[in-house]
Amino acid sequence: MTDDELRDLYRQMVTIREFESRILRLRLDGEIEGVVHPYIGEEAIAVGVCAHLRRDDAMTSTHRGHGHCIAKGADLGRMMAELFGRIDGFCGGKGGSMHIADFEIGMLGANGIVAAGLPIACGSALAAQLRDSDQVTACMFGDGVAGAGPFHECLNIAGLQRLPIVFVCEDNGWAANSVSGEMLSGTPASIAAGHQVRSTAVDGTDVLDVAAAMEEAVAVARGGEGPTLIVARCFRYQGHAYRNVDLPLPGGEEERRAWLERDPIPRFAEELARRGVELDPEAVSREVEEELGAAEDFARNSPVPALDSALADLFAEAPR
Numbered sequence: 001m002t003d004d005e006l007r008d009l010y011r012q013m014v015t016i017r018e019f020e021s022r023i024l025r026l027r028l029d030g031e032i033e034g035v036v037h038p039y040i041g042e043e044a045i046a047v048g049v050c051a052h053l054r055r056d057d058a059m060t061s062t063h064r065g066h067g068h069c070i071a072k073g074a075d076l077g078r079m080m081a082e083l084f085g086r087i088d089g090f091c092g093g094k095g096g097s098m099h100i101a102d103f104e105i106g107m108l109g110a111n112g113i114v115a116a117g118l119p120i121a122c123g124s125a126l127a128a129q130l131r132d133s134d135q136v137t138a139c140m141f142g143d144g145v146a147g148a149g150p151f152h153e154c155l156n157i158a159g160l161q162r163l164p165i166v167f168v169c170e171d172n173g174w175a176a177n178s179v180s181g182e183m184l185s186g187t188p189a190s191i192a193a194g195h196q197v198r199s200t201a202v203d204g205t206d207v208l209d210v211a212a213a214m215e216e217a218v219a220v221a222r223g224g225e226g227p228t229l230i231v232a233r234c235f236r237y238q239g240h241a242y243r244n245v246d247l248p249l250p251g252g253e254e255e256r257r258a259w260l261e262r263d264p265i266p267r268f269a270e271e272l273a274r275r276g277v278e279l280d281p282e283a284v285s286r287e288v289e290e291e292l293g294a295a296e297d298f299a300r301n302s303p304v305p306a307l308d309s310a311l312a313d314l315f316a317e318a319p320r
């Protein structure tokens with residue numbers, strides 16, 4: 001990657017961190033409604049994955065989807081407007097955090113239903129295969145998904161049909177507020193092996209490690225050689241949703257401290273310095289804050305949906 005590309009990865013991670021911090025404040029102050037699930041600590045995964053996706057490649061996301069949307073290139077003002085419930089949001093203000101989608105950039109949607117992104121990703125990858133296009137689909141999900149039915153079904157169909165898909169397991173060790181390993185027989189990788197889907201493990205706090213695995217998996221998928229599972233070990237800094245709670249960690253406080261020392265953002269700044277890539281972290285933070293301030297202003301100035309639009313865009317009608 002060029003120095004500019006490396007600096008851009010850094011800036012994207014800062015944008016995600018600051019977007020999430022701002023959204024947390026806004027939610028706790030009651031300025032926005034609904035549940036939000038912060039992605040803080042996992043930024044290197046979304047950014048590393050998108051480093052090797054084209055704009056016309058697809059991505060499916062999760063309940064913790066803001067970082068995925070930002071890395072895929074979603075407009076910050078429209079994301080913010082959606083969170084504020086305003087008409088300029090991606091869903092006209094009716095969807096909120098867990099429904100942000102932008103088909104123009106291949107973002108097929110955040111998703112409040114755990115594991116529901118996997119069948120959508122398989123459909124997207126099958127469509128690309130049938131069209132004979134070389135588009136790839138990245139399918140993001142948490143380790144809590146590995147015990148859910150769609151995980152097994154989708155690995156099976158993706159392996160069988162050699163779908164051009166990269167499954168990315170964001171393995172933060174938790175499923176919401178539980179330790180995911182206590183609920184799983186095997187690991188995501190061992191389950192994938194059972195379905196003859198190759199897998200690779202990466203350090204989810206190292207954006208370049210994620211990007212390197214993604215580069216290879218995308219080349220395999222584009223080359224018609226089928227799916228890969230990337231398991232990215234990471235740590236999420238917040239509780240499950242916006243009300244923070246200290247979650248159980250098998251290794252206790254020591255484990256928490258060790259993870260915090262591996263914060264993906266300062267770590268990458270150090271890596272850039274080691275490579276002699278010029279970077280002014282404070283200037284990046286200032287510029288990102290300005291950009292986010294403008295996005296928030298855009299959202300606040302966007303109108304609230306009219307009351308008579310409440311039933312528009314619904315696909316079901318109440319019986320008459």
Ligand SMILES: Cc1ncc(C[n+]2csc(CCOP(=O)(O)OP(=O)(O)O)c2C)c(N)n1
Pocket residue numbers: 063064112113114115141142143144145172174175176177180236240
């Ligand atoms: C089908 C379904 N079952 C249960 C839930 C409730 N739920 C929300 S998040 C979550 C766990 C998700 O774990 P993981 O995918 O590992 O992501 P994490 O939140 O830990 O980052 C559950 C069970 C849901 N949203 N959908």
